[in-house]
Amino acid sequence: MKKFLISIVLTASVLCMPIASFQPDAPLRLRFVGNAEAIIGMPWTPLSFAGVARRTMYREAAWNAAAYNVAATNAATANMAYANAAAAQAAAANASAAQAAAANAQAAAAAAQRAAASLPIGTTVPYLPPNCNSTLINGVNYFNCNGVYYKAGFQGNNVVYIVSTP
Amino acid sequence: MNEVSYFARRIVSVVALTMLVSAGWPQLGHTQPAGIDPQAEKVLRRMSDYLAGRQQFTVKAESTLEAVLTSGQKLQYDSPATLSVSRPNKLHAHRKGDLANQEFFYDGKSLTLYSPRANLYATTAAPATLDEMLDFAREKLDVIAPASELLYKNAAEKMLKESTSGFVVGPSVVGGVKTTHLAFRAGEVDWQIWIDDGDKPLPRKFIISSKKVSGEPEFTVIMRNWDVAPKFTDQEFNFKAPKGAKKVEFLSLTSEPAKSK
Numbered sequence: 001m002k003k004f005l006i007s008i009v010l011t012a013s014v015l016c017m018p019i020a021s022f023q024p025d026a027p028l029r030l031r032f033v034g035n036a037e038a039i040i041g042m043p044w045t046p047l048s049f050a051g052v053a054r055r056t057m058y059r060e061a062a063w064n065a066a067a068y069n070v071a072a073t074n075a076a077t078a079n080m081a082y083a084n085a086a087a088a089q090a091a092a093a094n095a096s097a098a099q100a101a102a103a104n105a106q107a108a109a110a111a112a113q114r115a116a117a118s119l120p121i122g123t124t125v126p127y128l129p130p131n132c133n134s135t136l137i138n139g140v141n142y143f144n145c146n147g148v149y150y151k152a153g154f155q156g157n158n159v160v161y162i163v164s165t166p
Numbered sequence: 167m168n169e170v171s172y173f174a175r176r177i178v179s180v181v182a183l184t185m186l187v188s189a190g191w192p193q194l195g196h197t198q199p200a201g202i203d204p205q206a207e208k209v210l211r212r213m214s215d216y217l218a219g220r221q222q223f224t225v226k227a228e229s230t231l232e233a234v235l236t237s238g239q240k241l242q243y244d245s246p247a248t249l250s251v252s253r254p255n256k257l258h259a260h261r262k263g264d265l266a267n268q269e270f271f272y273d274g275k276s277l278t279l280y281s282p283r284a285n286l287y288a289t290t291a292a293p294a295t296l297d298e299m300l301d302f303a304r305e306k307l308d309v310i311a312p313a314s315e316l317l318y319k320n321a322a323e324k325m326l327k328e329s330t331s332g333f334v335v336g337p338s339v340v341g342g343v344k345t346t347h348l349a350f351r352a353g354e355v356d357w358q359i360w361i362d363d364g365d366k367p368l369p370r371k372f373i374i375s376s377k378k379v380s381g382e383p384e385f386t387v388i389m390r391n392w393d394v395a396p397k398f399t400d401q402e403f404n405f406k407a408p409k410g411a412k413k414v415e416f417l418s419l420t421s422e423p424a425k426s427k
Contacts (some may be wrong), residue, residue: 134412142412152286152412153288153414153416154279154281154286154417154418156307157268
């Protein structure tokens with residue numbers, strides 16, 4: 001049965017090979033869903049797609065959700081760190097040990113930046129962050145995004161970017 | 167199968183049929199036969215054989231993908247594509263639209279997938295025939311090549327193989343063309359196809375319903391502008407990397423795992 005599904009679905013793919021790769025050309029590129037649905041858990045989160053039997057598509061949906069979860073988690077971490085930094089600054093203004101507190105705030109802010117920038121090696125995302133430079137290292141094309149290196153590749157019909165060590 | 171839903175469906179279909187009949191569509195007056203109606207099979211095979219016999223053709227396919235949101239609301243995404251085929255071993259497909267832009271090249275020796283937006287492409291050696299290449303793309307690259315199933319020489323055979331029932335719904339006009347509407351059932355999906363009644367029995371429309379998926383989303387392709395005597399050269403199928411395009415890999419062919427975290 002499974003085979004049939006795949007084949008039928010392939011038939012469907014008739015001429016639309018890229019069916020599994022809707023890629024809105026927006027800064028934050030989501031497949032299947034537009035930017036409005038970027039937030040995990042919003043009612044716009046897709047539940048199912050036609051031809052879920054299409055292996056690629058099914059995986060695509062799950063995989064996107066995973067990618068966005070990573071992004072969301074990192075964003076949350078960064079926000080928290082920034083909040084801490086702000087609190088520290090506020091404390092600094094009030095406290096007599098202003099110098100020390102300011103140093104703490106700076107450290108917290110730096111930590112927040114790192115949290116926002118660092119993704120585990122091997123993390124696969126469907127889009128690049130802004131301000132990336134293409135660079136050729138040992139014959140392989142990487143994208144250097146503020147010190148984080150991504151390697152691009154085709155996963156099924158889709159272009160993905162993998163956090164890598166050049 | 168759940169008996170209640172089965173009977174509910176029967177009742178719905180009987181009512182629907184009655185309504186249609188009274189609306190003056192006598193061809194729909196018969197009930198759905200068990201198994202695959204020989205006439206439906208015949209029409210499908212005629213299409214498949216005809217297409218298998220075309221050495222070169224082009225077609226424009228407009229596909230619509232349905233997505234079901236957690237709220238139950240359905241959205242549709244449209245995507246036009248053009249496809250060029252030269253048997254036995256060449257294929258070029260270009261999907262171009264607001265949502266996607268991608269090209270697929272197969273020149274009998276290699277297969278290339280190109281994303282103009284990212285300006286990236288991946289190339290790999292490919293099997294020597296169209297049928298083998300389609301299998302290769304699907305199994306090794308996880309790339310859903312365009313027109314796959316219809317392009318196989320035994321397309322009807324493959325489609326019928328696991329279908330449990332099928333019948334002729336009746337005549338229908340798709341895009342101004344007189345067609346025969348066929349409906350089939352399989353385990354996970356129901357599918358329908360509209361085949362040109364003329365001397366060129368081409369597929370004009372194709373729908374797959376994922377009936378066991380929440381919201382039962384559908385995938386639809388409408389095929390227009392069939393040209394079974396196109397004029398193109400081998401250039402059509404040769405990929406030439408555009409300026410600035412960067413070469414990347416098919417991740418499934420590299421040892422590096424491409425797993426999301």
